[in-house]
Structures are given as structure tokens and as C-alpha cells.
Amino acid sequence: xxxxxxxxxxxTGLIGGSLGLALKKQHLAAQVIGFSRQQKNARLAxxxxxxxxxxxSLDVVADADLVxxxxxxxxxxxxxLKIEKKIKQGCIVIDVGSTKExxxxxxxxxxxNFLGCHPLAGSEKKGILNLQENIFKGSICIITPTAxxxxxxxxxxxxxxxxxxxxxxxxxxxxxxxxxxxxxxxxHAVAFSLISSVPGQYxxxxxxxxxxxxxxxxxDANLWSEIFxxxxxxxxxxxxxxxSKLAALKLALASKNKGQLVxxxxxxxxxxxxxx
Amino acid sequence: xxxxxxxxxxxTGLIGGSLGLALKKQHLAAQVIGFSRQQKNARLAxxxxxxxxxxxSLDVVADADLVxxxxxxxxxxxxxLKIEKKIKQGCIVIDVGSTKExxxxxxxxxxxNFLGCHPLAGSEKKGILNLQENIFKGSICIITPTAxxxxxxxxxxxxxxxxxxxxxxxxxxxxxxxxxxxxxxxxHAVAFSLISSVPGQYxxxxxxxxxxxxxxxxxDANLWSEIFxxxxxxxxxxxxxxxSKLAALKLALASKNKGQLVxxxxxxxxxxxxxx
Numbered sequence: 001x002x003x004x005x006x007x008x009x010x011x012t013g014l015i016g017g018s019l020g021l022a023l024k025k026q027h028l029a030a031q032v033i034g035f036s037r038q039q040k041n042a043r044l045a046x047x048x049x050x051x052x053x054x055x056x057s058l059d060v061v062a063d064a065d066l067v068x069x070x071x072x073x074x075x076x077x078x079x080x081l082k083i084e085k086k087i088k089q090g091c092i093v094i095d096v097g098s099t100k101e102x103x104x105x106x107x108x109x110x111x112x113n114f115l116g117c118h119p120l121a122g123s124e125k126k127g128i129l130n131l132q133e134n135i136f137k138g139s140i141c142i143i144t145p146t147a148x149x150x151x152x153x154x155x156x157x158x159x160x161x162x163x164x165x166x167x168x169x170x171x172x173x174x175x176x177x178x179x180x181x182x183x184x185x186x187x188h189a190v191a192f193s194l195i196s197s198v199p200g201q202y203x204x205x206x207x208x209x210x211x212x213x214x215x216x217x218x219x220d221a222n223l224w225s226e227i228f229x230x231x232x233x234x235x236x237x238x239x240x241x242x243x244s245k246l247a248a249l250k251l252a253l254a255s256k257n258k259g260q261l262v263x264x265x266x267x268x269x270x271x272x273x274x275x276x
Numbered sequence: 277x278x279x280x281x282x283x284x285x286x287x288t289g290l291i292g293g294s295l296g297l298a299l300k301k302q303h304l305a306a307q308v309i310g311f312s313r314q315q316k317n318a319r320l321a322x323x324x325x326x327x328x329x330x331x332x333s334l335d336v337v338a339d340a341d342l343v344x345x346x347x348x349x350x351x352x353x354x355x356x357l358k359i360e361k362k363i364k365q366g367c368i369v370i371d372v373g374s375t376k377e378x379x380x381x382x383x384x385x386x387x388x389n390f391l392g393c394h395p396l397a398g399s400e401k402k403g404i405l406n407l408q409e410n411i412f413k414g415s416i417c418i419i420t421p422t423a424x425x426x427x428x429x430x431x432x433x434x435x436x437x438x439x440x441x442x443x444x445x446x447x448x449x450x451x452x453x454x455x456x457x458x459x460x461x462x463x464h465a466v467a468f469s470l471i472s473s474v475p476g477q478y479x480x481x482x483x484x485x486x487x488x489x490x491x492x493x494x495x496d497a498n499l500w501s502e503i504f505x506x507x508x509x510x511x512x513x514x515x516x517x518x519x520s521k522l523a524a525l526k527l528a529l530a531s532k533n534k535g536q537l538v539x540x541x542x543x544x545x546x547x548x549x550x551x552x
Contacts (some may be wrong), residue, residue, distance in 0.1 A: 120483040140481060169481070182474045183482050187489040190470055192544040193522040195551070197514065198458045205416060205445065206459050206551045207396040209492045213463040216485045217548045221541035228529055228537060238473065239526050243519075246469040250515050253504055261504060265497035268468040272493040275471070275482045 003160065004029040008055060008064040010079050012036045012045035015096050015119065016070030018135040020050035022164050025133055033060050037071075048131050061086050066160075069095035073103070074226045080107040080114070087111075092153055099180065099230040100144045100173035108146055115157050116144040116173055118180070119166060137165035144173040181234035186242055188224055189235065191217040279436065280305040284331060284340040286355050288312045288321035291372050291395065292346030294411040296326035298440050301409055309336050313347075324407050337362050342436075345371035349379070350502045356383040356390070363387075368429055375456065375506040376420045376449035384422055391433050392420040392449055394456070395442060413441035420449040457510035462518055464500055465511065467493040 007023060009016045012034040023029045034051030035058060036042040042054040061067050061083045069076045076095050080103075087093065093114045097103050104116040121139040141161040145154050158168050171179065195214040198206070228235055252260040283299060285292045288310040299305045310327030311334060312318040318330040337343050337359045345352045352371050356379075363369065369390045373379050380392040397415040417437040421430050434444050447455065471490040474482070504511055528536040 120481070140483070142481070179478050179481055182478050183486050186473060187470060187485045189522070189525055190466055191485075191489055192541055193518060193525055194463060194466055195548045196521040196540065196544045197462060197518040198547070200547065200550065202455050202458050203547065203550050204552070205396070205418070205455055207416070209463045209467075210459050211551060212488045212491050213467055214548050214551065215488050217544045219541075219545070221538050221545055224541055225534055225537040229532060229534060232529055232532070236526065236530060239522070242469060242473040243522070245472040246465070246515070246519070249465055249469055250512065253508055253515075254512060256505060256508070258501055258505060261501040262497050264472065265468055265495075265500055268472045268493045269495070269497055271474070271476065271479065272471045272490050274476065274479050275487060275490065276480070 002028060002030045003156075003163070004065045006031045006033065006064045007066045007068065008033045008035060008061045009051065009068045009070055010035045010058075010061075010083075011069065011071035012041050012051060013070065014131065015121070015135075016068065017041075017045045017048065017050040017131045018121075018133065019068060019070065019096070019119075019164075020045060021048065021131060021133045022136060024049065024052070026163055028160065028163055029066070033064070035060060045131075050131060058082055059086060061091070063088060064091055067091060067093045069093065069097070072223055072226060073097040073099060073230055076103050077106050080111060084110050092156060094157055097230075098184070098227045100142075100176045102230055104144055104146060104173035108148065112148065113150065113153050115149060115153055116176075117157065117161070118142045118144070118176065119161070120184075121166070134165070136161070139166050140169055141166035142169050142171050142176055144171055144176050146173070177231050177234050181231055181238040182241075185228060185231055185235045186238045188216055188219065189228065189239060190242065191215070192224075278304060278306045279432075279439070280341045282307045282309065282340045283342045283344065284309045284311060284337045285327065285344045285346055286311045286334075286337075286359075287345065287347035288317050288327060289346065290407065291397070291411075292344065293317075293321045293324065293326040293407045294397075294409065295344060295346065295372070295395075295440075296321060297324065297407060297409045298412060300325065300328070302439055304436065304439055305342070309340070311336060321407075326407060334358055335362060337367070339364060340367055343367060343369045345369065345373070348499055348502060349373040349375060349506055352379050353382050356387060360386050368432060370433055373506075374460070374503045376418075376452045378506055380420055380422060380449035384424060388424070389426065389429050391425060391429055392452075393433065393437070394418045394420070394452065395437070396460075397442070410441070412437070415442050416445055417442035418445050418447050418452055420447055420452050422449070453507050453510050457507055457514040458517075461504060461507055461511045462514045464492055464495065465504065465515060466518065467491070468500075 007029040020032045032051045033055045034045045035055035094117045100116045107114045119141040121135045195217045283305040296308045308327045309331045310321045311331035370393045376392045383390045395417040397411045471493045
């Protein structure tokens with residue numbers, strides 16, 4: 001028996017589509033249905049083998065065992081509201097949004113079997129055309145249960161991500177958003193600002209250092225504006241931390257304090273070496 | 277006939293060693309001698325085939341056609357002073373330091389055949405153990421002649437880098453340092469500050485975005501302190517530009533101005549896409 005009989009993925013972009021493909025390849029679902037507001041995306045997902053069938057309306061969730069909300073984060077709560085009355089009892093609903101506190105605190109109220117998930121497996125290349133079957137292999141998936149989360153729901157969702165090759169980490173939604181502000185949203189904000197600083201006529205002299213530090217500034221502007229806004233207060237705090245670190249480096253430089261500069265750089269290097 | 281009869285490389289680290297290896301593999305020099313203050317490095321370079329012979333004193337430059345100063349930037353001027361009286365007439369001297377204005381303005385005065393070079397081919401992994409024969413292939417080498425640079429010296433050095441596979445770009449030393457402050461020194465300063473901002477206990481949740489943006493913060497602390505200090509005033513200016521870009525993003529975020537945020541991110545993304 002498959003882990004799920006019928007899975008409905010709402011939003012067949014990079015993560016939704018890759019999840020569908022992985023579910024099918026790993027034989028974890030008897031049937032995968034994809035729903036997208038953009039029919040073109042759903043058709044591409046079907047063509048790529050990421051879904052078995054295109055759902056023409058949200059009524060398709062009626063007999064699903066698992067519904068995955070994989071739309072842009074500003075629409076996840078809306079979609080959850082739209083499917084709330086349509087899903088059967090016992091249906092598990094997960095999302096894969098990049099921030100969790102707002103979504104979990106809202107959706108958890110009206111969908112009891114909802115569990116927030118965040119697979120750290122995105123890319124600056126979004127969309128179904130960048131579909132990757134193995135996108136979750138070796139990645140981390142953060143799951144954000146609440147005090148109300150049922151044990152069987154948590155265990156099943158944990159098992160699902162493990163079977164897809166992800167290492168599962170459990171955090172509260174609040175903690176998730178605090179951590180991700182540092183590990184993901186800050187690097188993005190910095191990368192966007194970094195490339196913005198470089199005069200256009202110098203771009204032909206960019207070496208690998210500039211390329212690597214700014215790769216993620218190719219990420220989708222609308223998606224990342226939503227992520228930033230949905231984690232606004234944590235990100236503002238984290239940006240202040242970053243500003244103070246940069247100010248310390250700037251001060252050491254301005255005052256020609258080589259000893260202090262070396263100290264800052266040595267401690268940065270040591271930290272970077274802990275980042276596996 | 278080889279391009280050079282005898283080449284002496286002073287400083288057999290990553291760039292010096294890789295240059296020696298490339299010169300030998302491309303048959304550009306009849307003999308490559310390596311001199312290092314650390315005998316161990318010179319021995320490793322010889323073992324790796326990067327040099328034919330170890331120079332035991334700087335007297336070895338006496339009959340060289342080309343001397344390459346490939347030591348850390350804070351020692352380049354000292355070594356130039358030490359070899360000034362030892363080299364034969366017509367000997368070409370180049371350096372491969374990461375900043376140029378100070379070196380070129382000083383060394384150019386007492387060594388007429390000196391030409392500043394900066395191959396954009398470093399790595400966060402320094403040292404002879406990371407030797408790479410093809411390190412210059414497809415890379416950019418910036419050459420910084422002055423009004424006094426002889427045409428034949430410029431042409432010969434240009435040809436050398438071309439034969440090593442680099443695309444040669446000519447800039448004044450002053451312009452070089454202004455440009456590199458944006459394209460190299462700023463990304464490094466930002467990467468060091470970025471990793472310093474992330475609490476140690478969150479490092480296990482770093483995804484590829486954090487890894488890529490901070491890769492160059494593994495660079496050598498002493499080397500980069502010297503680079504920063506040798507381009508201090510340009511870098512301080514550039515850090516102010518970066519701060520203003522980050523402040524604009526922060527303001528849009530703080531004021532929940534999604535339109536402005538998207539605008540900032542779209543323009544960053546467009547710029548990044550011009551970075552080949």
C-alpha cells in the first residue's frame with residue numbers, strides 16, 4: 001500500500017512540481033493531482049510527469065489524503081480558507097512556505113490536521129521548468145508543529161519528508177522565522193543590496209567572489225518581497241545585527257587597526273568553517 | 277625559442293605556484309626558479325612541478341628575464357626594493373597583488389620595467405597545496421601600465437597572460453583599485469560581516485544561499501586585512517554606497533512598501549543577470 005492514496009498539490013511551481021515528481025518516483029502516492037491558477041503551469045507539470053492529472057477546480061481536494069499548499073506565501077492562507085470546507089475528515093494539509101508563524105497561527109485554527117513545513121530546497125531558479133526530482137535529497141525540511149498537532153499527523157509528515165531524502169528538524173513556527181531571518185532572509189537582503197551597489201559598467205570585471213555572493217539576488221522579486229514582508233520584524237532585527245557587524249569592520253578599517261581587522265576576519269572564517 | 281629564458285617567482289603560494297606550473301606546461305620559460313621566505317613552500321612547489329629549482333637567496337634574480345612578485349601585498353614593495361640593484365638591464369618585473377595604486381606608484385619609480393598585474397584568479401583556498409595549472413584559463417587579468425611603461429614591456433606581459441588563457445584588461449592603477457573595491461573588496465567585507473551575524477547555533481540550518489554568499493569569508497584573514505587596508509579609502513566609500521542600498525531596502529521593508537521593495541529587488545535581479 002502506498003503512503004497516500006490521493007495527493008493534491010496546489011501550486012505546481014518549482015517546489016510543488018518537484019514534490020509531485022518525487023512522490024511518484026518514490027511510489028509514495030497512488031495518484032497525484034496538481035492544481036494551479038495558471039493552467040499553463042499545471043500542463044507543464046503534467047507533461048514533466050510531476051502530476052498524474054490536472055485538477056480543474058479546488059473541489060478536487062474532496063477525497064484527498066494529503067493536500068500540499070505550494071503557492072506563493074501571500075496566497076497560502078487564502079487557499080487554506082478555500083479548501084477548508086471541501087476536505088474530508090482526516091485529510092492532512094501541509095504548506096511549504098518560507099515563513100511559518102503567520103501561516104501556522106492562522107491555518108492551524110481552522111484546519112486541525114494542518115502542519116507547517118519548510119523544505120530548505122529552493123533555488124534562485126523558480127518555476128516548473130526548473131523541476132528537480134531529487135531536490136529534497138540531502139536537504140533539510142523544517143516542520144513546525146503546535147501544541148495541538150496530533151502525533152499521527154506529525155509522524156506521517158515526518159516520514160514523508162524522510163522518504164523524500166530530507167533531514168527533518170522540528171522547530172516552533174516562531175523559532176523557525178527567527179532562525180530563517182538569519183540563515184536565509186538576511187543573505188538574500190544582503191545579496192540584493194550588494195549587486196545593487198556595483199556600478200553597471202564594472203559588472204564585466206566581476207570574479208567568482210562577486211558571482212557567488214550575489215547568486216541568490218537572481219531570485220524572484222515578488223516572491224522575496226512577500227517573504228521579507230511576512231517576516232518583517234525578525235528581518236529588521238537581523239539587519240541591525242548585520243549593520244553592527246559591518247560597522248565594526250568599517251571602524252577597524254577607518255582607524256587602520258589591523259589587529260582588530262584580523263581578529264574580525266579570523267572569527268568570521270572560523271564560523272564559516274562550521275557551516276557544512 | 278621560449279618566451280622567457282629564466283623566470284624567478286618570488287612567493288610560491290597559490291598564484292605564484294600556479295603561474296610557475298602554467299609557464300612550464302605551456303613551455304613559456306626555459307627555467308623557472310622559485311624563491312620563498314618559507315623554504316617549506318618552495319620545496320612543495322618544486323615537488324608539485326611548479327618550479328625547476330629553489331632559489332636560496334634573492335641573488336638568483338641576477339640573470340632573470342622576468343621576475344614575478346607574488347608575495348602578500350604588504351611585502352611586495354620591500355621585495356622590489358631588495359631586487360632593484362640585483363636585476364639585469366631589460367629584466368621585466370611584474371607583481372600579482374590585489375591592489376595596485378600604492379605598489380605601482382612606488383615600484384614604478386625605481387624599477388623602470390615594472391608592470392602591475394592582477395590576475396582575478398584567486399580562491400578562498402590559498403597556498404601552494406591548492407595549486408592549479410589552469411587557474412588563469414578563462415580568467416581576467418588586469419594590467420595597470422603608467423605613462424612611463426615601455427610599449428615592448430606592455431606587449432610582452434600582455435602576451436604572457438594571453439598565452440596563459442587570461443583575457444587582458446588595461447586599467448590605470450587608480451581605476452583598478454576603485455573598480456576592485458566594488459567587485460571584490462566589498463563582497464569580501466560583506467561576506468565576513470554576514471557570517472559574523474549568524475548565531476553559531478543556527479549554522480546547522482544554513483542552506484545553499486547562506487553557503488554561497490559566505491564562501492569567500494573562508495579567505496585568509498591576514499591577506500584580506502592587508503588588501504582592505506591597502507585600498508582603505510576606496511573601500512570606505514564603497515561601503516557607504518552599500519550601506520545606502522541596504523538602508524533603502526530596510527526602509528521599504530519597515531514601511532511595508534511592497535511596491536518599492538519589488539522595485540529594488542527587480543532592479544537587483546536585472547543587474548545580477550548581466551553578471552556573466
